[in-house]
Amino acid sequence: MDLLATCFVLFPAFAAVIAPNRVDATFLTLTLFYSINITARLQHAIRQSADAYNYMTSVERIDEYGDLPPEEDNGGESGRLIETSTDWPSRGEIRFHNYSLRYQSNEEATLKSAGKSSVFQGLLRLVNRSCIDGEILIDDVDIGRVTLKHLRSRISVIPQNPLLFSGTLRFNMDPLELYTDEQCWKVLEIVRLKETVSNHPQGLHMPIAESGHNLSSGQCQLVCVSRALLRQSRILLIDEATANVDHETDEFLQTLIVDEIKDRTVLTIAHRLNTVANNDRLLLLNDGKVVDFDVPDKVLSHL
Template sequence: MCYRDTLPVVLKKVTFTIKPREKIGIVGRTGSGKSSLGVTLFRLVEICNGSITIDGVKIRDIGLDDLRKKLSIIPQEPVLFVGTVRTNLDPYNQYTDLQIWDALERVHMKESIMQLNEKLNFEITENGENFSVGEKQLLCVARALLQHSKILLLDEATAAIDTDTDMLIHKTIQEAFSDCTMLIVAHRLHTVLNCDRIMVLDQGEIAEFDSPSVLLSNDNSRFHAMLSAVENRIIASPSSS
């Protein structure tokens, strides 16, 4: 894969197959091509070589609206819009209040919203400033959950969140999207240790693609080296402070 002139070439030759309901962790250094997979999957930029096929259908052969209705993304920066809680979760008024409350309960936000004066009609300010970053991210998870998509992309979804909230969000995602195919672009390596397979990207190519146990059992694997480096930094940090 490569981009047209609008973006620099990031992905070179990337060939892989993902089974239904598989959880794939995607790791690599900055600029390795991690987020570029999402860009091409959602067709934000058309690829000039190769193809992406879902259930035997090439995504370039269907309309963008049809494609994106079947995909969900939980981005690195949680996005909420000016409006009510309800319009943020269900902008096209497709779901009942019962369905929305169910989604909020599954992401551990029902109690928080119930305590608001207007509940689902509570007005969200610009950029969701009247919610914490963790709460905004959980609301984004609820929004994705309502869409019932079978493919979910998490683009470093908890990179800017504290560790405890990070763990809660990933636990919530694992439970709520257990029947989905998930592509998890990881900033914190521990978040992909329970994935079925891990894809290590390097300069736009797949350097490794195997189960966590296989990669970690190989002292020469890149993922093993990356995780060891993180653990060494954690051990060294108390003395450095």
């Protein structure tokens, strides 16, 4: 574009030098004036075109998401949902029965009787039923026979990348307003955020920027931990929760999990040994299959 714009300036400039008496001076001046401005105009046009293309990608995605089929929630092949007790799951016992998972119905199974992050997707039923074989039982209840809302409301998740929304701290901890302010303060004290929040003029209603940009990465993760503690679910899924925090916060979270969540079933995905060294059992996977499942000392001795 710059070369093309330069040519527009070059031709009238040559005309003025080669044949100064044959070209009208007024017309030549006007031509040069507009030609010089073409470079900036073309650059601006290209930039606007690129921006429009990028923004239309968002439109394409929204259109694609709008046409997504609803998640299957009819009880599976039997077509019969079941009702669980109000305190389900009370034990937090999880059993995989001949379970395998594929991300596409025509692909090879990525989860063969057990697996890594695919385990979490299976527990939360994030994969279409046609890509699943076998079943997952929580307290002897097939999770495929309960509604998605009921299932997911009974499981807490601490993600690798903290998930925070634009709003207040209170909203991010308890978006459905199911708990009291006293319960929120108690949880903040456990995760060592009480002092920080107390020093803010708005307290629990302190503003949180989109994705928690006004907090440190460690504070964002602690807010997610406080949300999980507040729900008191019997099952907690931790997906590399300490991957993006400093060493001090990492150690604190490990201690917190041992002290405050010891009465729950906690499944942790980790790539660092110190993250899972205090767990009751280690599950070692390779190519979607279980290689070893035992206490940490025995599993680590086989590595």
